[in-house]
Amino acid sequence: MAVDKGRLLRLRLSSSRWTELAVVILAFLVCAVIFTWPLALHFNDGVAGDAGDPLLNAWIVSWDARTLFTHPGGLFQANMMYPSRDVLAYSEHMVVMGLMAAPLYHLTHNPVLCYNFLLFLGVVLSGLGCYLLLVELTASRWAGFVGGLFFALSPYKISKLTHIHVFFAPFLPFMCLYLYRFLKRGGARNAVLFGLFFLLQALCSWHYLAFCLLTVGVFLLWQALFSRAGWEWARLGVSLLAVFLALLCMIPLALPYLRANRRLPGFVRTISDAEAFAANKEDYLTVLPQDLLYAEAGTPFHKGGIGSERVLYPGLVILFLALAGVLLQKKKEDSAPVFGDYPRKMGMPPFLLLGAVGLLMSFGPRLGRVDNVPYQLLYRAGLVRFIRAPARFNVLVVLSLAVLGGFGVAKLSARTRSPRSPAGSDRLVTLGMCALLFMETLTFNLPVVRVPTGDGVPEVYRWLGQQGEVKIVELPTCPLKGAVRYDRDNLDLRPENDFDFYSYQTRLIYYSTYHWKKTVNGFSGYFPYFYKRILTEAQGFPSPRTVDLFRGLGIRYVIWNWDLVPVERKDEFNLRLFSSPGLRLVGDFGPYSVFELEEGRAARGEELGVELEMPESVPPGRSAQCGLLVRNRGANPWVCAEEERQRITLRFLDREGNPAAVAEAEFRPPFFLAAGESTLLPFRVNPGLPPGEYEMEADIPEGVLGGRGLRGRMRVADTPASDAPSSLDAGLRVVGGGKVVLDWGDGLLPLQFAIRNRGDTWMISGKEEEEEKRDATGVVFLSIKWKMGEETVWETQMGTLPCDVAPGQEVLLPTLVRVPQVRGEFRVVARLSCVGYGPFGEEASVDVVVEGQEL
Incomplete structure (x- = not known):
């Protein structure tokens, strides 16, 4: 029988390729275990760093994994911070991570296991992607391994173990790989895969949408500078089309964020927020205490923990290799592919430029005492307005150093591979560089926090899982400091101990993965007015006022944790809880008592009295602060969980009754009013009227106060x-x-x-x-x-x-x-x-x- 030698050769090459990939994957998995040790020992019941953000992100991943397959239309109506809407939009949605973890979640229902699975998967895929990218650019497997190791497990990435939405970057190098291939060789497959990996990485977090856009922008700009032929410009156009199509796919996930931004005050990262979390020069000398080499290092190094935004020191070895990659130029005798014209002109320079862009952006809005113009421009354009910590642009610096360091390894290895060098010297040099990088970046003995899972979760949460569609609140909360103002939309929530308060709230939403009931409690990157107001009011529970508030919100159960009550006040709270009208004990579960709230009556909209409060005179050219004085004239409490701001139209008439101006404004509906209580709903108008006296007619067309017409008078006159x-x-x-x-x-x-x-x-x-x-x-x-x-x-x-x-x-x-x-x-x-x-x-x-x- 004839043997197809070509087919046998292809099979051997294919088998060899799969063996190579398997070895690479195994190598990065082993490195992941070593660098995060002892996390592997607690893969199903421990998180690295602390139990704050990891538990929040474990909740998000679990919510995604559960909801995407049961009720995808309700993805953003998550179960925390009730009664607010679109609450998943208060953090990163992490949809891709939810999808990737879904099979494991539905098999085990263990959020911690899913979270750690994603961490290790992120390391392996990030390393593999960077490996393949560098093999493509340099034709050197060792260059691929060095670059992959640094990109996957650099000190900065280890410091982000608590922020999986920053840590998880497995598709970024794949995106670069297929963009490079498409620009070099064309092909529909490369274009499709480039667009797909762009979309997958951008759907991991909004941070990566910005990072991917900047990366692609740098690549295409560099390519455009050297494009002459029509086919080169065509490929640039197709690349832009792929990005555009990916952005179109993201619109459904962007809409809840846009809705929240429209209706919620402060739902945007301000310039002052960015300045607080921007990098500074000291951060690029900040190391982890768990770094094996630098743990005991003194000046000029600084220490920063896991979860910090400040651990930006990359290490001397990768800097040396990156410099070698940039500075070593081709000589006549150099024949290695890494010295080829295309990698030298179109492969390495874009990554050098990308690193410079990432470094510049990491410093945020200011460079010392001057404005950082590129950052400011991108902020005004909206591209980075959702990023709280500009230091996270260091991800692009890490990718740049990984690739440039890979070029350095390939070039140094090629230079030592000459007839005059001893046999095997190139391998010895390469292994030495790998070993040096491994030792300098190695972290070990990370802090791991044990987390209850399965039957270890408090019994009360497993009991709640059997109670149907009910709403709950967990009390008491940790004590609050003064917020100074309690009558404004931008109410502050100031815990006496921030870490204790938010750690506890995060643990509660983690526990909610075992019952998925709507709960008032929660933790996120944004705290809506309802949440802050309810938790502030709840400091007085079980007062009649707070009982009325919870009844009005439809809360069924109050979960009371006696472990949070000071010993000297337990008798007091015991008496108060069991003597408060409207509360009934359902049962005790260890340190938890469950109280059921009896249903109560609520005030109707027509029982609210509304009056217009406005200045009787206004200086010319000034806007005026006005308000609606709303009084609950009924005998029952008023509770309204409407977040949409409502419109009021004001018409100004001169003395002859002719229209002089029309102004529109918005106000927040009244949230909670006890019987007989009044509140003020402020709004601002700027009618731009000349001096004179005016009648004002105000109409509220719709909403809980809709159908009301109000009148007033205003004079425009010079007044200090x-x-x-x-x-x-x-x-x-x-x-x-x-x-x-x-x-x-x-x-x-x-x-x-x-x-x-x-x-x-x-x-x-x-x-x-x-x-x-x-x-x-x-x-x-x-x-x-x-x-x-x-x-x-x-x-x-x-x-x-x-x-x-x-x-x-x-x-x-x-x-x-x-x-x-x-x-x-x-x-x-x-x-x-x-x-x-x-x-x-x-x-x-x-x-x-x-x-x-x-x-």
Whole structure:
């Protein structure tokens, strides 16, 4: 029988190729085990670094793996931070990682196992991809191994083990590989694979969308500089088309982020956020304490832990190899493929340029005392506006050094492979370079946090998994510090111990993977108003106010963790919980007690009274802060979980009744109002009217306050404003007066004040948010102090004026104050104050008694 020698040769080559890939994969897997040791010993019940972000990301991956196959349309309506919407958009969606982990999740239902599987898979695929890229560029397997090792397990990547959305970059080198192949050789297969790997990497996190776009941009720009033939420009066009098609595929996942950005205040990374997490020159000398070589290194090195954004020191070996890759030029006797014209002109330079771009971007908006113009331009274009930590652009530096270092290995190896060199000297040199890089980058004995899984998870969560579609809240939360203002949309949430608070909230959402019930608790990169307001109110649980709030939200169960209650207060809380109307004990599960909330009635929309609060006069050219004063006139609490800002249209008429201007504004619907409570919904208008007197008609076309028409009057006239005041004076009194008696402290207490402007100066109640952050001079606010005798014993708080207040005008100011956590008789003292000019006008006070209960 005739033997097809060509077919046999192809089979041998194919077998050899698969054997090579298997060896490479095994090598990177072994390196992953060594560099992350002892994580492999706790693959199914431990996370590296800490139990904060890893558990959040394990929850995201598990939610994706579960929801994509059961209810993909509800992907972004995740189960935490109820009642907020699109909550998955508060973090990275990590859809690709969810898909890759889905088979393992559905087989084991172990989020920790899935998370660690992705970490190790990321190492192996990142190393393999960089290996194949460098073999393509240099024809050197050792260059591929060195580059793959550094890209997969560099010190920076190890420091990102807690941030899998930054650590996980397996498709980035594959994207570069197929882009390089397509630009060099063409072919539909290469173009499709380039677009596919671009899409896969960009869908791992929004960070990588920016990183991929910059990488592709650098490649195509460099290619364009040397393109002359029509077919070269055609390939550039096809590459751009592949990127465009990939971006189209991402639109459905971008829409929830755009919705959240439109309706939620502060849902964007500001320049000041970027400055706080930008790299500095010291960071490029920062090493891990677990680094085997640099652990005991002193000056000039600094230490940074796993999870830090600051561990940017790459090591001397990779820098030396990268320099060799750049500086070693071809000589006449050099015949190795790495010295070929195409790799030398079109392979290495784009990665050198990419490293420079990544380094520049890592410094964020500022380079010392000057603006970082490229970063600022990309920020204004929106490309990096979602990135909190510019130091993460170091991923591009790592990729650049990996590739340039691979070129260095290939060139040095080729130079030692000459007739005059001893036999095998090239292999000895290559092995020496690999060993040096391995030893310099090696990390060992990483901190690993054990996490309960399976039957080790507290019984209460497994019980919840059997309770159907119910909503829960887990209390108590860790104590909060003062937020200063409690009556604004941008309410602060300030735990006494940030790490304890957020670690505990993260653990709760991890536990939720064992029941998947909607829960008020949660942790993410963004905290919506509802979340901050509810957890602040919950400090007073089980007060009647908090019980009413939870009932209105449809909460069925309160999970109470006695381990978080101070020993000296356990008897007190035991009495309060079991004597509070509306609460019923369902059962005890070790340190957890489950209380069921009885259903309660809620106020209807027609029971809300709405009045327009606006300045009676406005200086020409000024915008005006106005507000809607909303009062719950019913006997039941009002709860509205609507996040969409609602529109109000204002029409200004002159004295003859002719239209003078139309302005539109938006306001946040009222969230929670106890019976009889009032709140203020602020909005800003700038009608641009000339001096004169005007009637104003305000219409609310839709929403919970829709169908209401309001009227007011406004005069536009020259008046000194409080940012350059003439005379500041005010009368102040507490509306309702009398003593306020509370059963227990903490939580929020509504108070209402009446303010009369007795000076000749227009009081500014607030500025545009960004302007006020830069310069709040002239903003008038209510300063509130809790006193015992003459001593201030609790946080100083602030109330926001309902609108700008003209001279002679009287307005009502409803506000929320936070009650001290201890029993006693207090005097709440309030006085107006102006930023930059200090307090002024009369004081007003009200007595508040926190009685507690007899034990």
